[in-house]
Amino acid sequence: MGVPGTAVEVTHLRKTYGPVVAVDDLSFSVAEGEIFGILGPNGAGKTTAIECAIGLRIPDAGTIRLLGLDPRADRAEVREIVGVQLQASALPDRLKVGEILEEYRSFYRHPADVSELTGALGLAGKLGGYYRSLSGGQRQRLSVALALIGRPKIAVLDEMTAGLDPQARRDTWELIEGVRDRGVTIILVTHFMEEAERLCDRVALIDGGRIAALGTPAGLAVQARGGKSVRFLPSAPFDDRLLTELPGVTAVGHEGQHVVVTGTGELVNAVILALAAAGVTARDVRLDSSSLEDAFVKLTGSHLDKEGAAL
Amino acid sequence: MNSLAPSLLRPARLGPARPRRALPRRTPPLPGTARGAAFRQIALNEARLTWRRPVALIAGVLLPVVLLVIFGELPAFHQALPQLGGLTLFDAYLPVLIVFSLAMLALLGLPIPLVSYRELGVLRRLATTPVPPSWLLAAQALVQLCAAVTALAVIFATAVAAFGMSAPKSPGGLVVSLAASIAGLFPIGLLIAALARTANGASVIGRLAFFPLMFFAGLWLPRALMPGALQDISNYTPLGAAVQAIQDSILQGFPPAAPLLVLAAYAVVFGFLARRFFRWE
Numbered sequence: 001m002g003v004p005g006t007a008v009e010v011t012h013l014r015k016t017y018g019p020v021v022a023v024d025d026l027s028f029s030v031a032e033g034e035i036f037g038i039l040g041p042n043g044a045g046k047t048t049a050i051e052c053a054i055g056l057r058i059p060d061a062g063t064i065r066l067l068g069l070d071p072r073a074d075r076a077e078v079r080e081i082v083g084v085q086l087q088a089s090a091l092p093d094r095l096k097v098g099e100i101l102e103e104y105r106s107f108y109r110h111p112a113d114v115s116e117l118t119g120a121l122g123l124a125g126k127l128g129g130y131y132r133s134l135s136g137g138q139r140q141r142l143s144v145a146l147a148l149i150g151r152p153k154i155a156v157l158d159e160m161t162a163g164l165d166p167q168a169r170r171d172t173w174e175l176i177e178g179v180r181d182r183g184v185t186i187i188l189v190t191h192f193m194e195e196a197e198r199l200c201d202r203v204a205l206i207d208g209g210r211i212a213a214l215g216t217p218a219g220l221a222v223q224a225r226g227g228k229s230v231r232f233l234p235s236a237p238f239d240d241r242l243l244t245e246l247p248g249v250t251a252v253g254h255e256g257q258h259v260v261v262t263g264t265g266e267l268v269n270a271v272i273l274a275l276a277a278a279g280v281t282a283r284d285v286r287l288d289s290s291s292l293e294d295a296f297v298k299l300t301g302s303h304l305d306k307e308g309a310a311l
Numbered sequence: 312m313n314s315l316a317p318s319l320l321r322p323a324r325l326g327p328a329r330p331r332r333a334l335p336r337r338t339p340p341l342p343g344t345a346r347g348a349a350f351r352q353i354a355l356n357e358a359r360l361t362w363r364r365p366v367a368l369i370a371g372v373l374l375p376v377v378l379l380v381i382f383g384e385l386p387a388f389h390q391a392l393p394q395l396g397g398l399t400l401f402d403a404y405l406p407v408l409i410v411f412s413l414a415m416l417a418l419l420g421l422p423i424p425l426v427s428y429r430e431l432g433v434l435r436r437l438a439t440t441p442v443p444p445s446w447l448l449a450a451q452a453l454v455q456l457c458a459a460v461t462a463l464a465v466i467f468a469t470a471v472a473a474f475g476m477s478a479p480k481s482p483g484g485l486v487v488s489l490a491a492s493i494a495g496l497f498p499i500g501l502l503i504a505a506l507a508r509t510a511n512g513a514s515v516i517g518r519l520a521f522f523p524l525m526f527f528a529g530l531w532l533p534r535a536l537m538p539g540a541l542q543d544i545s546n547y548t549p550l551g552a553a554v555q556a557i558q559d560s561i562l563q564g565f566p567p568a569a570p571l572l573v574l575a576a577y578a579v580v581f582g583f584l585a586r587r588f589f590r591w592e
Contacts, residue, residue, distance in 0.1 A: 056438060076441065084439035089432025092356075092424075094363040099356055106352040107442045109345065146436070 006065075007032045007154055007185035008053065013062035015048050022048040024209040026062070030202075035176070035186045037200035037217075039193075039296065045209035046189050047087060047158060053187075054084055054156055066154055080109060083152030085143050087159045087189075093132035097123060097142060100131065101149065108150035120175050121145050122168070136163040144172065148179065155179065158189040173199055193293045205296055213295065220295040229262040230271050231255070232282035242278055246270050258284070349442055354450040360424065361454050367420030372462040375412040379405070379466055383474040395535045398562070403533040405470055406557040410492065410528050410550050412462040416455045417496035418524075419517040422504035424451055426513040435592045444591055452497060459493060484560035487571065492553035495574035498581035499549065505588040527551040546570070549577045 008030035015023040023045040030036040040046045052059045055071030055078060064071055071078045091100055101118070105111040118124045121141045126134065134142065144160050157176075161169045169192075176199060180186055190196055196203050197217045205212040205220070213220055240252045248270060249263035261271050268287055275282050361367060382388050388400040395403055425448060428434050437444040470476035479485045503520070507513035527541075528534075528550035534542060545551030552570035559566040 054439060056435075079439065079441040082439070084436075086432065086435060086439065089436045091431065091433060091436075092360055092428070094360055095356055099359065103352040103356050104440065106345070106349040107440045150440070 005032050006030070007034070007067055008036070008187065009063075009065040010049070010053055011063045013049060013052055013064065014060045015045075015052055015057060016060055021209055023052065023059075026206070026209070026211060028204050028211065028214060030185055030187060032067075032185050033180060033183050034201045035180050035188060035199050037196040037203040038187065038189045038206060039191070039196055039203055039292075040206035040212075044206045046206055048209075049206065050156055050158060050187070050189055054078070054082055080150065081153040083147040083150055083155045085147035085155075085157045085160055087162070089143065090139070091131050091142070093130065095131050096127070097129055097131065097134070098127035100142065101127070101145065104146050104149050110151055112149050112151045114149075117145050117149060120178070122171060137165060137168045140164055141168070141172065144175070152184065154185045154187070156187045156189075159191065160188070161190070161192060161195060169195070193296070197292050203292065217292045221292055228264070228267060229260055229288045230268050231258055231260045231284075231286045231288065232271075233258055233284040234275065235281040235283060236279070238275065238278055238280050242274055243271060246274055350446055350450065353442070353446055354453055357424075357447070357450045357454045358457075361420075361458065367416060367423075367455070368458060371412050371415035371420050372458055372465065374415070375408040375462060376465050376469060378411070379408050379469055380473070382408075383470070389474075395533065398535070400533070401474060402562065403529065403535060403558075405466075405476070406554045406561065407525075407529050407533070409463065409466055409489075409557055410553045411525060411530065412466065413459055413489075413492055413496055413553070414521055414524060414528075414550055416459050416462070417493070417500040418503065418521050419500075419514065420458065421452060421455045421497060421500035422507065422513045422517060423510050425501075425504040426507045427510040429590065429592065430509055432592070438591060448501070452501075455497070455500075456493065463489060479561040480563055481560045481565045484565035485557065488553070488556035488560045488566055491556060491571050491574040491578075492549075495549045495553065495577035495581075498578055498585055501585035502581050502588070505585045505590065524548055524550045528554045547573055549574060552577075 006029050008028075010029070011027050013023055013026040014021070026045075026049055028036075038046050038049065048057065051057045052062075053064050053066070053071065055064075055075060058072065066078055066082055069078050069081075071082075097118075098114070101114045105114060114127075115124065118127060121144065123138060123141055123145065126138060131139070131142075140160065140163055144157065147155055147157060160176075161172050164172060173195065176186060176188075186199075188196070188200060200217055202215060203217050203220060204214045243249055243252045243259075243261055246263070248265040248267060249261055251262045253260045253262075261267065263270075268285070272282055272285075382401060382404050388404070391397050391399055428447060434444040434447065437447060467476075499520070500517070503513055503516050507516055526532075527545040527548040529537070529545070534545055534551065534554060537545060546555065546569065552573035556566040556570040556574070559570075
């Protein structure tokens with residue numbers, strides 16, 4: 001335990017509720033400064049895993065270390081260095097945003113500056129507003145702000161962009177990248193594929209309480225479909241062997257006038273260079289890479305919620 | 312959305328650089344003074360919430376004072392009645408109104424916000440911070456206690472200044488009786504908070520408890536006029552015991568042990584049950 005550079009270490013975690021096994025033999029580790037995504041359909045055990053990891057629930061088996069600390073035995077220290085944004089937790093309607101932030105700020109030894117934090121989250125103009133006057137997106141951003149206000153070393157964010165409009169979602173992603181760039185390790189539970197692809201260094205796909213796959217978003221996508229494909233319109237006919245002999249190309253097919261090449265690696269470059277050498281230009285080129293969504297469907301047999309809305 | 316200022320959100324340094332393994336186990340989350348500041352912030356926000364939604368203050372502070380003034384203005388309330396052993400109705404109702412105030416704050420003022428915090432997920436959120444969620448309970452209880460002390464001060468000041476109430480026979484006994492009443496009633500409110508799932512549910516349970524208990528306190532029929540059996544029951548209800556202890560302190564002297572012990576028993580039993588059944592999420 002406590003391997004240098006490891007922020008989170010979860011080993012053989014198991015948690016049952018009566019006969020229901022919510023999390024079964026889950027192991028993963030997160031490096032310091034990494035953004036680690038946890039994806040899975042509803043009921044996959046994501047939230048249970050997170051709640052065990054931060055010490056809110058007692059696991060039936062397994063060990064958890066957060067920067068070398070046990071979330072239960074070293075509870076006080078862990079609370080100080082881990083910031084958490086839980087799903088579906090509201091605040092009293094009749095408190096003002098500034099009052100809420102001041103309260104939570106007072107819980108920590110080295111809190112963040114309220115005006116900087118709210119500025120970065122687009123809440124600066126809302127400090128005097130009551131919680132009940134906030135839109136869903138503003139409430140969500142306040143919730144993220146409360147997770148970050150103690151300047152945590154590890155931030156755990158459960159569905160942080162649920163209910164945000166696309167612009168607010170992108171703004172929040174920028175904020176999270178900014179936070180990570182300052183050395184904070186981030187665990188992101190999400191339904192939202194684009195979010196995982198954009199933000200996460202690595203992703204664990206969880207299904208039925210187990211890890212179905214773990215890797216970089218791009219790596220998982222390739223693993224799922226065995227590569228990507230290039231579709232183009234050749235300026236002149238050519239022999240398919242020109243391309244099938246290229247390393248990395250697995251298949252060449254025709255769709256009307258278009259040619260579709262499947263393979264792995266630097267596929268587009270290889271195809272275009274080979275064609276150019278034969279005096280053929282490729283027009284109307286489209287690269288179709290498989291997505292994390294494809295990987296998810298393939299690995300778990302189920303679809304994620306498209307919009308990332310918590311059901 | 313601005314770009315981040317460089318100092319923002321950099322992870323907090325936990326003291327001077329030292330090997331991670333050397334972190335002491337069970338470090339207190341905050342130094343003592345900072346803990347005090349955190350509790351003050353929580354209590355301040357609880358006070359704001361109570362003030363901004365003043366149902367409990369209206370029912371628990373304003374209403375008993377208004378009733379006191381109305382009763383005090385009625386000439387009939389100032390005639391010594393042989394059925395009351397020579398007391399006036401005003402004498403009989405003063406402790407009832409005091410207990411009315413304490414019961415409102417304990418049975419409705421205290422549990423409803425606590426249950427709504429559990430419903431909203433505030434307690435769960437607090438459990439992820441260095442501050443234990445029990446502090447929110449303590450802060451809320453403190454705010455209700457302040458409301459109770461305010462109500463008591465206003466009630467006694469009004470009774471003395473406007474209606475010529477004479478000094479209590481046993482001021483020490485009065486303080487002990489009031490403290491015992493609060494200690495006996497607040498845990499009942501906490502048990503309501505433990506059992507109710509929603510704020511509306513807490514409000515229903517609180518009212519269902521309030522009215523029968525106020526009957527035994529003598530709100531509709533002063534205890535002195537109750538038939539013997541009813542009076543016996545009243546002696547063992549928390550509000551009946553509270554009225555008995557407070558009335559004795561005002562009119563006779565230090566109250567007998569019985570009502571104080573009844574209140575202490577409620578404090579212990581309901582305190583235990585509330586602790587046993589309280590759910591943080």
